[in-house]
Amino acid sequence: MATKTYDHLFKLLLIGDSAVGKTCLLFRFSEDAFNNTFISTIGIDFKIRVVDLDGKRVKLQIWDTAGQERFRTITTAYYRGAMGILLVYDITSERSFENIKNWMRNIEDHASADVEKMIIGNKCDKNAERQVSKERGEALAIEYGVKFMETSAKDAINVEEAFYTLARDIMAKAEKKLESQHAAGKAGHQLRAQEPPKKSMSWLQRCTLL
Template sequence: MSNLYGNFSQNIDYVFKIVLIGDSAVGKSQILARFARNEFSLEAKATIGVEFQTKTLVIDQKTVKAQIWDTAGQERYRAVTSAYYRGAVGAMLVYDLTKRQSFDHMARWLEELRGHADKNIVIMLIGNKCDLGSLRAVPIEDAQEFAERENLYFMETSALESTNVEDAFMTVLKEIYKIISKKTLNAGEISYGASPSLKGTNIVVPGNSDGGKKGGCCQ
């Protein structure tokens, strides 16, 4: 079955679907390219509709396949991309910290996400382009306050310089894994794993009764 998963010959224990959402041109595709392929393009084009990348990694000796969906931020694709929220267990809410409007739109994107996704989805607020600090239009305190109020994780990233991109994704993936492995342990006979024969299976996070995520800034 190794041909289904590149160089990974072992079975895939979990498949986690994560969505990237936010306004157009905030750097969603660049963040994904940096995490999935360690690439950055200065000539990036706007995403049309929906694209996705995968990355397979190991968490707590389990093989996890992250299936990361990059949704177009343009308004005319909103009706198309909303269907892709369903089945997601993680989300990256991305704004450009040099564009205040992209941050002001976060509440609307979050409302739409919560209207379509599982109620226990793990959400990371990302202020991208922190390499352009001299052009900052969104104080970090504003983003921290929003994240704490909405119970989100938060990091500032630079896809260009690869700052915090890996940490942001790994924080979300590890939290998803922690929730699901805890529920699997509690349920005993219930398994939320996915094997290569179930390629593309999405893991739905069951109800989280321990109070959810901690808000604030994850450095």
């Protein structure tokens, strides 16, 4: 039987419009490579990378979803069980930024209520073609109460930081949940220990109740 080589397994999801660079981000993080000739993802694809996170080995299973409308019914099934979601837009595409609100609605409809989320403004190397300011990206993230980062898969800017930040937030939430469960279990045990022992009725007492 193979021994487990990691402490935690986190399932992450990349969502956003087609051609915002989700697959490029995934390959930069998993393979440290960049290829700008990727064809659009058909349905869903995934990569795995094991990282060291504050002394723990964490296996990241990262799912790359298709942005096209015709694949939407396939990809929504993968929202369930996702522990972290990166919502990606292209800083040179106003439309992809506006659609982040639609992707957020998809998360609300299909993902777990406590899923960790992060908004990513990709292709920040294309500053001359920028249509969405960094301030607008930050404001949208504040509106949703999530973290925000601008990245470039091409120039390897903030790609590692984005995935590591999301993974750390998932781990912090998981540990906090574990602590509260432990505390609740401990409190329940103490409560049971404080309860006076039930006295057993004598044969005579039981007869008087009949």
